[in-house]
Structures are given as C-alpha cells and as structure tokens.
Amino acid sequence: MNFTLVVAATEELGIGLRANLPWRIPKDMAFFKEVTTRVPRAFNLPTGTSEPAQNAVIMGRITWESIPAKFRPLDKRTNIVISRNVEFDLQCKDQTVKLVPSIERAFDVIDRSRTPRVFVIGGAQIYREAIKHANCSRILLTRIRSLVDCDTFFPEIDESLFRLASHNELEEFVEAEVVDGILTHKNLDYQFTMYVKR
Ligand SMILES: NC(=O)c1ccc[n+]([C@@H]2O[C@H](COP(=O)([O-])OP(=O)(O)OC[C@H]3O[C@@H](n4cnc5c(N)ncnc54)[C@H](OP(=O)(O)O)[C@@H]3O)[C@@H](O)[C@H]2O)c1
Known part of the structure; x- marks a missing residue:
C-alpha cells in the first residue's frame, strides 16, 4: 500500500526544535489537516462496511507526545504510533489509537478496505x-524559505528517486486549490510543494 510523507522543512531540511515544531504557521496546519483528513472522491467503501472511510496517520512516539493532549488523537484519521516500548502509555482514552513496534507493523494494522490514504507524519x-x-510514493513538503533554528532534520531527498511535481499535480493529488508560490506568515516565507517517486 503506497503512502505519502507529510512534512514542513526549511531549505536545510530542519523540521524540529526541542521536540517541538520550530514554527507555528496556521495555514500550513490547516493544509496538513485538510490533506490528511480528506477522503479522495474516487474512493468507494466496500458494500456492507459499517465504519466510514478514514485515512491513517503514522507517527513516531516523540511526535505523538508533541501533539497537545487536547488535540490527540488527530480527529477523523486513524492514528498509529510507533514505539519500541510495547507498554508505552499513550495517555489517551481513545481506544482506536494503535501502538505498534515498527513501521511494517503500522502498515499491517491498517484496514485497507476503509483506508484510502496513508500518511507518515514524522518525526x-x-x-x-x-x-x-x-x-x-510521494512527499508533501511545505518548504520554509526562511532561516529557522532547528535540531532535528528531514533526510536528504534523492532527486534521482523523487522529482519535484508541478503545482497542478499537487492540486490534483490533494483535490483542492492550493495557493501557488511563496506565502508569508509573520517573518516566515513558505511554499507548498510535492515530490513524487519517479
Ligand atoms: N516539521 C514537521 O513537519 C514535523 C513533523 C513531525 C515531527 N516534527 C518534529 O520532529 C521531532 C521529533 O522527531 P524525532 O526523530 O525526535 O522523533 P519521532 O520520529 O517522532 O519518534 C521517535 C521515536 O519513535 C520510535 N521509533 C523510531 N524508530 C523506530 C523503529 N524503527 N521501530 C520502533 N520504534 C521506533 C521510538 O520510540 P520509543 O523511544 O518510545 O521506542 C523513537 O524514540 C519534533 O521536534 C517534532 O516537532 C516535525
């Protein structure tokens, strides 16, 4: 089952600082929510399925802990948390959140029949x-085009494996209009981009 990485990163590929996001960009948070939640138009639930279609978001334990408790789990998405500690206390009463010991297990626990899209959301x-x-198969990358101090970094994107997609391709994938070009929030410039597997 193909999946998409979703990330906001600086030109130096910085993504985090002191176990948190180094910035707060409301439009990027809205984009993240919309993209990871939206069920694609072409997706059909098998007949007789009682539960609704819902995308899955897979994240590491530190990223899970960085989400304020009141926003956990991320709503209308199946939340899957990866930790080597099988007894890790998610501190969350929602029984639908899954704790798994590896990325492969994360894919295994996904009910494909009702999960149109899978997103790996860090860290x-x-x-x-x-x-x-x-x-x-793709990387949704919000490029932060300003210098920001970070201590955690996204891996190098190998351009022989991934190519920068056009803005049209990005809009087709997210099935929504996305602002093209550089946006500004306070002192931060940023841009919505997408890479696809060649
Ligand atoms: N800018 C963005 O878009 C973005 C997105 C997400 C996160 N972030 C930032 O990234 C930082 C967190 O990243 P991180 O790298 O420190 O942590 P992380 O990837 O979120 O979580 C790391 C934890 O995941 C578990 N883990 C990792 N690899 C594993 C494996 N192979 N098998 C089983 N468990 C595994 C371990 O949990 P245990 O220790 O419990 O075993 C490990 O400590 C934060 O600053 C966060 O804000 C940024």
Missing part, C-alpha cells in the same frame, strides 16, 4: 526509515 527517525521504503 525525523520515522521519516528516515519511511523515505527508503519501496511504497513511499
């Missing part, structure tokens, strides 16, 4: 593994 350790996976 660095998980991206590093996921980007090398044969089923990693």
Whole structure:
C-alpha cells in the first residue's frame, strides 16, 4: 500500500526544535489537516462496511507526545504510533489509537478496505526509515524559505528517486486549490510543494 510523507522543512531540511515544531504557521496546519483528513472522491467503501472511510496517520512516539493532549488523537484519521516500548502509555482514552513496534507493523494494522490514504507524519527517525521504503510514493513538503533554528532534520531527498511535481499535480493529488508560490506568515516565507517517486 503506497503512502505519502507529510512534512514542513526549511531549505536545510530542519523540521524540529526541542521536540517541538520550530514554527507555528496556521495555514500550513490547516493544509496538513485538510490533506490528511480528506477522503479522495474516487474512493468507494466496500458494500456492507459499517465504519466510514478514514485515512491513517503514522507517527513516531516523540511526535505523538508533541501533539497537545487536547488535540490527540488527530480527529477523523486513524492514528498509529510507533514505539519500541510495547507498554508505552499513550495517555489517551481513545481506544482506536494503535501502538505498534515498527513501521511494517503500522502498515499491517491498517484496514485497507476503509483506508484510502496513508500518511507518515514524522518525526525525523520515522521519516528516515519511511523515505527508503519501496511504497513511499510521494512527499508533501511545505518548504520554509526562511532561516529557522532547528535540531532535528528531514533526510536528504534523492532527486534521482523523487522529482519535484508541478503545482497542478499537487492540486490534483490533494483535490483542492492550493495557493501557488511563496506565502508569508509573520517573518516566515513558505511554499507548498510535492515530490513524487519517479
Ligand atoms: N516539521 C514537521 O513537519 C514535523 C513533523 C513531525 C515531527 N516534527 C518534529 O520532529 C521531532 C521529533 O522527531 P524525532 O526523530 O525526535 O522523533 P519521532 O520520529 O517522532 O519518534 C521517535 C521515536 O519513535 C520510535 N521509533 C523510531 N524508530 C523506530 C523503529 N524503527 N521501530 C520502533 N520504534 C521506533 C521510538 O520510540 P520509543 O523511544 O518510545 O521506542 C523513537 O524514540 C519534533 O521536534 C517534532 O516537532 C516535525
């Protein structure tokens, strides 16, 4: 089952600082929510399925902990958390959140019949593994075009494996209009981009 990485990163590929996001860009957060939640138009649930179609978001334990408790789990998406500690306390009453010991297990627990899209949403350790996976088919990358101090980094994107897609391709994938070009929030410039597997 193919999956997409979703990330916001600086030109130096910085993504985090002190176990948190180094920035707060409301339009990027809205984009993340919309893209990871939207069920594609062409997706059909098998007849007789009682539960609704829902995308899955896969994340590392540190990223899970970085989400404020009141926003966990990310709503209308199947949340899957990866930790080597099988007894890790998710501190969350929602029984639908799945705790798994590896990326491969994360894919295994997904009910494909009702999961149109799978997104790997970080952090660095998980991206590093996921980007090398044969089923990693695209990267939704919000490029932060300003200098920001970071201590956690996204892996190098190998341009012989991934190509920068056109803005049209990005809009076709997310099935929505996306602002083209550089946007500004406070002192930060940023841009919505997408890479696809060649
Ligand atoms: N800019 C963005 O788009 C973005 C997105 C997401 C996250 N972030 C940032 O990235 C940072 C977090 O990244 P991170 O690399 O420190 O942590 P992470 O990838 O979120 O989580 C790391 C944890 O995942 C588990 N893990 C990793 N590899 C594993 C494997 N192969 N098998 C089983 N479990 C595995 C381990 O959990 P245990 O220790 O429990 O075993 C490990 O400590 C934060 O600053 C966060 O804000 C940024």
